[in-house]
Every structure is written in structure tokens, then in C-alpha cells.
Amino acid sequence: MTQAAAATPALDSLTVGQIVATGLFPLTRDSLVRYAGASGDFNAIHYRDDVAVSVGLPGVLAHGMLTMGLAVQPVVDWAGDPARVVDYQVRFTRPVLVDPALGAVVSVVAKVGRIEADAGIVRIDLTVTSNDQTVLGKAQARVSLA
Amino acid sequence: MSVNPELQGRVFPPVAPYLVGREKVREFSRAVFARNPINHDPDAARAAGYADVVAPPTFAVVVQEATLAQLLAEPDGGIDFSRVVHGEQRFTFSRPIVAGDELTATLSVASVKSLGGHSMVTAESRVVDATGAHVVTATSTLVVRGDE
Numbered sequence: 001m002t003q004a005a006a007a008t009p010a011l012d013s014l015t016v017g018q019i020v021a022t023g024l025f026p027l028t029r030d031s032l033v034r035y036a037g038a039s040g041d042f043n044a045i046h047y048r049d050d051v052a053v054s055v056g057l058p059g060v061l062a063h064g065m066l067t068m069g070l071a072v073q074p075v076v077d078w079a080g081d082p083a084r085v086v087d088y089q090v091r092f093t094r095p096v097l098v099d100p101a102l103g104a105v106v107s108v109v110a111k112v113g114r115i116e117a118d119a120g121i122v123r124i125d126l127t128v129t130s131n132d133q134t135v136l137g138k139a140q141a142r143v144s145l146a
Numbered sequence: 147m148s149v150n151p152e153l154q155g156r157v158f159p160p161v162a163p164y165l166v167g168r169e170k171v172r173e174f175s176r177a178v179f180a181r182n183p184i185n186h187d188p189d190a191a192r193a194a195g196y197a198d199v200v201a202p203p204t205f206a207v208v209v210q211e212a213t214l215a216q217l218l219a220e221p222d223g224g225i226d227f228s229r230v231v232h233g234e235q236r237f238t239f240s241r242p243i244v245a246g247d248e249l250t251a252t253l254s255v256a257s258v259k260s261l262g263g264h265s266m267v268t269a270e271s272r273v274v275d276a277t278g279a280h281v282v283t284a285t286s287t288l289v290v291r292g293d294e
Contacts, residue, residue: 038176064232069203077181082182088237090234
């Protein structure tokens with residue numbers, strides 16, 4: 001790890017609608033196996049095509065919690081400290097299908113949604129897409145910049 | 147069998163304490179593409195004021211998991227896991243999870259709602275540290291598909 005700790009962004013430098021961070025996350029089946037092991041979520045729909053198809057899915061899906069977990073990382077990098085994220089919520093609106101050969105790419109755009117100046121908190125709204133479709137709804141991270 | 151509406155308000159016994167390991171935090175951090183040195187390097191974490199490496203926000207789900215297993219196993223709950231879809235997730239922190247924490251989670255069922263033949267169960271797992279102080283509340287909304 002050579003990345004230097006980033007300076008904390010100043011709350012009064014932000015405006016609603018401003019893009020503060022973006023990210024592109026290529027996922028492969030390996031990413032899903034790695035997340036299964038790290039999280040303990042061994043639901044077979046995340047690594048076995050036959051099981052995924054047997055329950056009516058088009059194929060193996062990324063864990064929703066993997067998508068949620070990576071989508072906040074551009075915000076963490078921008079804020080400079082993972083502990084500045086004091087609240088984080090998402091709705092799982094569409095699954096991320098991970099092709100065995102081609103994988104998938106998850107794109108994240110993080111914008112200022114709301115500024116709570118008195119509390120020193122900024123709400124960052126995330127647009128999270130894969131294959132040009134939104135995969136998370138109401139994805140919001142509240143970040144303390146106090 | 148459908149979801150038992152009497153689950154609403156039910157509070158489960160606390161699950162066994164979860165000891166947060168440094169290598170587990172690093173492993174989870176790699177899995178969610180967390181690159182911040184505070185997630186990986188104890189020296190960087192100490193320089194930032196933490197006792198050890200800090201877990202990514204969604205690591206709390208690992209601690210929460212045992213409480214959801216309790217909910218799904220509840221004999222009169224009527225939640226068929228094969229019909230469960232994860233609808234929503236939220237984490238609300240009082241402080242971050244740090245390696246070395248001994249965390250205890252307690253689940254309560256905030257609500258059970260019916261919506262167009264499906265049930266929506268919202269479960270809140272309150273996670274406290276060894277001193278009993280609140281660390282994070284992990285809230286999951288599970289959608290349980292009805293009979294087709």
C-alpha cells in the first residue's frame with residue numbers, strides 16, 4: 001500500500017450535484033469466489049451456473065453485498081478515511097450478471113446529494129450501473145467531514 | 147407457508163460474540179476493492195487514530211449474518227429461505243469496526259409487511275462492543291416471495 005492518506009474535503013467547498021468521485025470495477029467469477037470466502041456468503045447462485053439456472057436466474061450473479069461494498073469505495077477514497085462513512089444504505093434493484101468468460105463491469109458515480117452544514121455531514125448519492133442498467137437504488141452514503 | 151406477522155417486534159437472544167481479526171479485515175477489504183491504507187496497514191490506521199486496521203463499512207454484514215440465520219431458522223417464522231431476496235440494506239454507525247473488537251449482535255424484527263402477495267421483513271441487528279457501547283446497526287429488508 002503506497003497510496004498516501006488523502007486530505008479531508010472541506011464541506012464548504014461542496015455544492016449539491018457536484019461529482020466527487022467515480023469508479024470502474026471489473027468483476028470476474030474469481031471476484032465472486034473471493035467475496036464468498038471473505039464474507040461467508042456461500043449461496044451457490046454466486047458461483048454455480050447450474051444452481052443459478054435451476055432457480056430461474058439467467059446465470060451467476062454478483063452478491064448484492066459485494067456490489068454494495070465496492071460501490072462505496074470511491075467515496076471512502078475521496079473522504080480519506082473509511083470511518084467517515086457514518087451511514088450507508090442501498091436498495092438492490094437489479095442483479096449484476098457475471099459472465100464466466102467476460103465478467104462484468106460495475107460503474108460508480110458519486111455526487112453530492114445534500115449538505116447538512118450544522119452536523120458537518122454530506123450525503124453522497126451513488127449511481128451504480130452495470131451493462132448500462134442501474135443496479136442499486138437509493139444508494140446513499142452519509143459522510144462526516146467534521 | 148407465509149411469513150408469520152407475529153414476528154414483528156420480536157427480539158432474538160444475542161448471538162455469540164464475534165472477534166474481529168486483522169487478517170479477516172484485510173481479506174474482506176481486498177474482496178470489496180477497498181484500497182485505503184487504513185483498511186490494510188496497522189501503522190497507517192494508528193497514524194489515523196485507530197487501535198488497528200479499520201473494516202470497510204459493509205464488513206458489518208459479517209457480524210450481522212449470524213443474527214439473520216437465527217431469524218431464518220425461527221420455527222414459527224414461516225420464512226422460506228429459497229424464496230428470500232435481499233431487498234434493502236443499511237448500516238448506521240456510532241463508530242467504525244476496528245480489528246480487535248469483540249462484537250455482539252442482537253436482532254429485532256422492526257416490521258413485517260405484505261405487498262402484492264410478497265412479504266417484506268425488516269430486521270435490525272444492533273451491534274455493540276465488549277463494553278456494551280453501540281458500534282453499528284445493520285438493517286436488512288428481506289423480500290419473501292409468495293406462492294406463485
